Amino acid sequence: MLDSQTEYETGWFTGGYDRVRQPDGTEKQYYWAELSTAVVIVAVAEDHVLFVEQYRPTIRETQLELPAGIVEQGESFTQAAERELREETGFEASSLSLVQEFWTCTGLLRHRRGIVFAEGLSPGERELDSNEFLTPKAVPIDDAVAVARAQPTNDATIEGLLLAKDDGLL
Structure with missing residues (x-):
């Protein structure tokens, strides 16, 4: 350099x-x-994976994706996942574990991402940010990868589900 x-x-x-x-x-x-470090949450309740539906202005489309967000200063990936899951969906998890952390798009980005698996969900209150307009959607585990691969889609959702599936979590 x-x-x-x-x-x-x-x-x-x-x-x-x-x-x-x-x-x-x-x-x-x-x-x-x-970009700031981010977390993606694969949250499972019984036989469903929790997605969120939201409009993405960058691609001008609405898509189903896994809950995700920025890891704030001093947070671990699992702490950020716990907070983001609650804020975006209203659900609290009794168990969270880090599946994988990695660099993304290394030809262009300096961006770390962590995939966290969450289970033992119980409903609570959402705390959406002022720019978040999203709707939680439960998708049967057997359909989750197919739903994630349907257009429009994103890398974080596909990566999260495939890594969780490869680890035997789905």
Whole structure:
């Protein structure tokens, strides 16, 4: 790395580039966007997975996806999952466990993501943020992967379900 420049900062993301000397001696700028660490929750109640339906302005479509959100300063992935699950769906989990944490889209993003499995759900009150307009939807476990793969879809939902299924949680 020869240099790193930040060109754009918002409360949501930071963007810039790193100037790198490549193995052949040439130099190249690699652009990146840095996003806050996020958590995705695979929440299971009896024989259903809890999804949320919401409109995503970036793709201009409404989709079913797993509950998710930003990991706040000082929170673990499971603490963030507990909070986000309650805020977005109103459900509280008696058990939460980290399935996987990883970097996403490493060719462009600096973004960590954790997948958390939640079970033993009991209903409570939702605490939606002012920009959240979503509806919880229960999907039978046997249909969850197919629902996640139906367009429109997103990487976090597919990753979360496939990792939970591979671990024998679904």
